[in-house]
C-alpha cells in the first residue's frame with residue numbers, strides 16, 4: 533500500500549457569480565490528500581494518514597476519499613475543525629490564505645506502532661503539516677520510525693503565508709531530507725528556501741546525504757532529475773492549455789510514485805539502481821498525469837482511463 537500523510541482541507545476557489553460578483557466555491561484539497569486521491573485514481577492501493585474533522589467539511593473530505601477509493605484505515609477523526617484555504621489566482625498561479633490554528637490536521641499526533649511499515653511501499657509527507665506544531669514535529673517522529681523500513685517521499689510544497697520563521701522551517705525540511713528517498717521540490721520552493729538557484733550543487737549535496745532520486749519541477753518548463761549513477765536528466769513538460777495550476781505538483785508527485793510502484797522501484801536498493809531510461813519513463817508518467825490536472829479547474833487529478 534502507498535500512504536500519503538498530511539493535510540486535507542477545503543480550498544475556497546474564486547469564481548464569478550451569475551450577477552458578476554466575486555464568490556468562492558468550496559473544493560476538497562490539501563496537497564497530501566490530493567496526492568492520495570491521485571494515486572488511488574491512477575490505480576494504486578492507497579491510504580491517507582491524517583486528522584480529519586467530524587464537521588461538515590470533514591464529511592466532504594471523507595466522501596471525496598471514498599469516491600476516489602482511498603483507504604480510511606489510517607484516518608483519525610476528531611471534533612477539531614477542518615482547515616480552510618482561500619485561494620487567489622495571480623498570473624495563473626494560486627496563492628493561499630490558511631485558517632488552521634486549531635484544526636484536526638494541525639492537531640494530529642503520531643502513535644508509535646500504529647502503522648506496520650513493512651507492509652507499506654512508500655510514505656509521502658509534505659506541505660502545510662510540515663510547517664507548524666504540533667503536526668510538524670509529530671510527522672518528523674513518524675518519518676524517523678518509518679525510515680529504513682519503507683521508502684520516504686518528500687515534497688516541501690512551501691507555503692510562505694503559513695511560515696512565520698523561515699530559518700526554523702528550513703531546518704525542519706533539511707532534517708526530513710536526510711530521511712527522504714525521493715525528494716521533489718518546485719523551482720519556486722527552492723527559491724523560497726535557498727534564494728538564487730544553484731540546483732546542481734544542491735542536488736549533489738542531497739544525493740550524498742540521503743535521497744536516491746531528486747526531482748525539480750519547473751512548471752511548464754519541465755522537470756530536472758538527479759540520480760547518483762544515472763546522472764542529470766531533463767524531461768520536458770506536456771504542452772497543454774492551462775486552466776489553472778492548482779494541484780499540478782501534487783498530481784505530478786502521485787503519478788511519479790505510482791510509476792515507481794508499478795515498475796517495482798520502491799525500495800532503497802531498486803531506486804539506487806535505476807537507469808536514466810527508467811527514471812525518464814516514471815517522470816514522464818507524472819508529467820502526463822499533471823497535464824490533465826492543469827488543463828481543468830482546481831486540484832482534480834485524473835483517473836487512470838483519462839491517461840489512455
Ligand SMILES: Nc1ncnc2c1ncn2[C@@H]1O[C@H](COP(=O)(O)OP(=O)(O)OP(=O)(O)O)[C@@H](O)[C@H]1O
Pocket residue numbers: 626689718719720749750751752753754755769770771772774777778779780781782784818819822823826
Ligand atoms: N503551465 C504548465 N504546462 C504544462 N504542465 C505544467 C504547467 N504547470 C505545471 N505543469 C506540470 O505540473 C508539474 C508540477 O508543476 P510545478 O513545478 O508548478 O509544481 P508546484 O509548484 O508544486 O505545483 P502546485 O501548484 O501544485 O504547488 C510540472 O512538472 C509539469 O509537469
Ligand SMILES: O=C(O)C(=O)C[C@H](O)[C@H](O)CO
Pocket residue numbers: 539541543560561562563564566617628659660689691778779780781782831
Ligand atoms: O495543502 C496545501 O498546501 C494547499 O495549499 C492546498 C491546496 O489544495 C494544494 O496545495 C493544491 O496543491
